[in-house]
Amino acid sequence: MRIAFIGLGIMGLPMAGNLVRAGHDVVGYNRGAARRASLAEAGGTAAGSIAEAVRGAEVIVTMLPDSPDVTSVVLGEDGVLASAGGGALLIDMSTIAPATARTVAERATEAGLRPLDAPVSGGERGAIDGTLSIMVGGERADVEAARPLLEVLGATVVHVGPAGSGQTVKAANQLIVAGTIELVAEALTFLDAHGVESGPAVEVLAGGLAGSAVLDRKAAGMLAREFAPGFRIDLHHKDLGIVVDSARAAGVVIPLGAVVAQLMAAARAQGDGDLDHSALLLGVQRLSGR
Incomplete structure (x- = not known):
């Protein structure tokens, strides 16, 4: 699958790398060029902008520090919703406020995307080893569509309820x-x-x-x-x-x-x-x- 991965930090970079090793076409974006270069060295593709990363993506994963970052990246003027194609899965794996997750899900659904909030537990070691525990909120059908990818990243993947429940x-x-x-x-x-x-x-x-x-x-x-x-x-x-x-x-x-x-x-x-x-x-x- 073509996957856009936005946020290549201490957790995001090894997670994106695991998706590359699983055979997916991963296009990554991070504000810091060094992290983008690291993804390219691992076999992914570095994008110069959010729009470039998400264009044509079947799945968009965000792994960002906080609620304002997710709001800006997803809902901003040049963000995910402005550039993503209809029907794409939007999987936010950041840790943010449940209320923010619900707002993002509402706006994403209106834009024709299939949103999931899927925060993780397990730290950097779990991200590297692909053994994270992933708690997923959203529509059941979308969770099942995302499950093969999530199981690359985590050893435990559980649907815990509607949008915001994961957070x-x-x-x-x-x-x-x-x-x-x-x-x-x-x-x-x-x-x-x-x-x-x-x-x-x-x-x-x-x-x-x-x-x-x-x-x-x-x-x-x-x-x-x-x-x-x-x-x-x-x-x-x-x-x-x-x-x-x-x-x-x-x-x-x-x-x-x-x-x-x-x-x-x-x-x-x-x-x-x-x-x-x-x-x-x-x-x-x-x-x-x-």
Whole structure:
């Protein structure tokens, strides 16, 4: 299939590369020329504009940082809807506000496109390995049409409801992940304060009810104090803003989530925004005087 892929960042570039390796004709656009060149080196085609990327595409994938970026790229004067052909699948895999996803879906449907919101979980490693978890909102028939492509990108692809549902599930995912990372950070600091060797402690914790994907994937880096970004604090701060705003709009109380959102904001204010979200550990250590 001819696929336009817009947004070749830390997640988008390996995802586009996986589609190329699966045999698809991928035309990519990114504001930075270096990322476009990387896609070309991987066998894709670099486009000089959004219009060039989407012209003639059967599927258009967007993987962008935030709601305003998706709004601009899709709905803007020179955006996707202004250039895409009727009947194309529009799959937004960014993490944005559910309300924005619904607005984009309405406008895309009016323009004759088939919109899906399909945010992902699994970080850079999952994007590289093609093992992402993908939560998809939209019409069932469109989800099934997109499934062969989505299964190239992810090991788990689930239709979770109508437009906006994918983003709502992603917000819940980000709430759980942030809360779990914070608790792991607190537990590691607690163990260290009591002189317990953390490596064996994490091993036994991972084998019991406290075990989780977060513990499995993040604890080693936290113990080594290595915070190269797989998913930056800046982005998780943005995502928790979506969670808090969406919860308030629905009249839902999330007391622990609100605290974690503040701790993420504090980490960002302390200059940790470019670090992996597991660097919440540094915030716990600062609060503990360690």
